Amino acid sequence: MILRKKIASLLLVSVLCLGMAANADASEISETEKKAEELENQKKAAEGEKASLENQLNGILTEMDETKAKIEAKEIEVREKEEELVQAKIDENDQYESMKKRIKYMYENGNSQFIEILCESKSIGEFLNNAEYITTISQYDRNMLTEFQQIVEAVAEQEEMLKTEYAELETLQDSLIAKQEELNQLVEGKEEELKQISADLGATQERxxxxxxxxxxxxxxQEELARLAKAQAEAQANAGSGGGAGAAVVSGNGMFTHPCPGYSRISSEFGWREAPIAGAGNNHKGMDLAAPTGTPIYAAAAGTVTTARYSSSAGNWVVINHGNGLQTYYMHASALYVSEGQSVSKGQNIAAVGSTGQSTGPHLHFQVMLNGTPVNPRNYL
Ligand SMILES: [Zn+2]
Known part of the structure; x- marks a missing residue:
């Protein structure tokens, strides 16, 4: 009875242990799920950042196109202004030349010093300065020349301004190109980051x-263990209350199924031993499997029950004939569920463990006979 409780609690402990392992797995699963979720979020954020960078890049490209068009327009303006300046200088020079002719005509018989000043002047400006002293020069010509000179100055100033604007546009374009390169690098970095996150995510999902x-x-x-524990408990309950046989159980892949699965502790091996009751040693003809009273005993293989009765030495015992000279013996049972002449299948519940007959405690004496000689059961399990 104590042994049965001990085994039942051992089974309970193993179910609990499995449960604890399952809990540990469950916490790792939830942690891994959380990590995968975080990585998904990181991926979404990085994708959003990348899209925003690409938007900025598109904005820069549009701005670059616009600036390029402005530069081209400014180039045309500068060229036109240059042509205007060339024309203004021609006009100024024409006025200067015709003025010189008129003055020369007016004074060809007069002031030779004035003609000298006029001819030695190296520029219109110098001439005008020198002419300050010459009151005789016509007011009309003076005005005309000053006007043309002002036009030249104004056009030159405008040209200068246009060139400054042109240079500013070029500077703007240069800064746009630099910004584009910077954004390209950021997009590349973001792509690298995304690749890393995707790889991490893949590994996490795999895990x-x-x-x-x-x-x-x-x-x-765990389910299987619980099912087995329940079946065993039911079988024990049935055996304990003197009920019928439990469900069939086949275990292992030997020629014989184990007659008491789960109870592999051998209290006495096959072969020579000191007899537990008699003083002298004897040759043990089977193996003794320690198991609580009521533990189901299963037919090692299919066959016909040739013995199912009580004897003073074997207690309640069963013999099954499997053919080909092979028989199995099951002794000291507390209950028998089969009768002589009955056919049984491999793993059928034929009896329950007990301590009937010559026995010192609940166990199954399992014996295999080949052509009437006991052989080691281990060779068949
Ligand atoms: Zn024995």
């Missing part, structure tokens, strides 16, 4: 899938 698969496998195992 998550693995964890979920492991958790599912653990859950399946």
């Amino acid at each position: 998550l899938a693995q964890l979920k698969e492991a958790a599912a496998a653990a859950a399946r195992k």
Whole structure:
């Protein structure tokens, strides 16, 4: 009874342990899920930033196009102003030349000093300065020449201004190009970041899938264990209350299924041993499996029940004939669920563990006979 409780609590502990492992897995799953979510958010943010940078870049490109058009227009203006200046200088010079002719005509017989001043002047400005002293020069000519000179100055000033504007536009274009390069680098950096995030996300999702698969496998195992524990508890309850046989259980892949699965502790091996009751040693013909009273005993293989009765030494015992000279013996049972002449299938619940007959405690004596000679059961399990 104590042993049964001990085993039941051991089973409970193992179910609990599995549950704790499942909890640990569950917390790692939720952590990994959280990480994947964070990475998704990071990815979205980076994509948003990249789109915004590309928008800025498009804005810069538009501005560059506009500036380029302005530069081209300014170039035309500068060229036109240059032509205007050339013409203004021609006009000024024409006026100067015709003025000189008129003055020469007016004074060809008069003041030779004045003619000298006129001819030695190296520029119109110098001439006008020298002519300050010459009151005889016609007011009309003076006015005309000054006017033309002012036009030349104004046009030159305008040309200078246009060239300044042109230079400003070029500076603006240069700064736009620099900004474009900077934005291109930022977009590239963002793309690199996105690549890294995507790789991390992929790895995290893969890990998550693995964890979920492991958790599912653990859950399946736990379910299986719980099912086994329940079946065993039911079988024990049935055996304890003197009820009928439990469900069939086949385990392992040996020729024989284990007659008491889960109870692999051998209290006595096959072969020579000191007899527990008699003083002298004897040859043990089977193996003793320690198990609580009521533990289900399963048929090692399909066959016909040839013995199912009580004897003073074997207690309640069963013999199954499997054909080909092979028989199995099950001894000391507390209950028998089969009768002589009955066919049984492999793993069928044929009896329950007990301590009937010559026995020092609840156990199953399992014996295999080949052509009437006991052989080691281990060779068949
Ligand atoms: Zn024995």
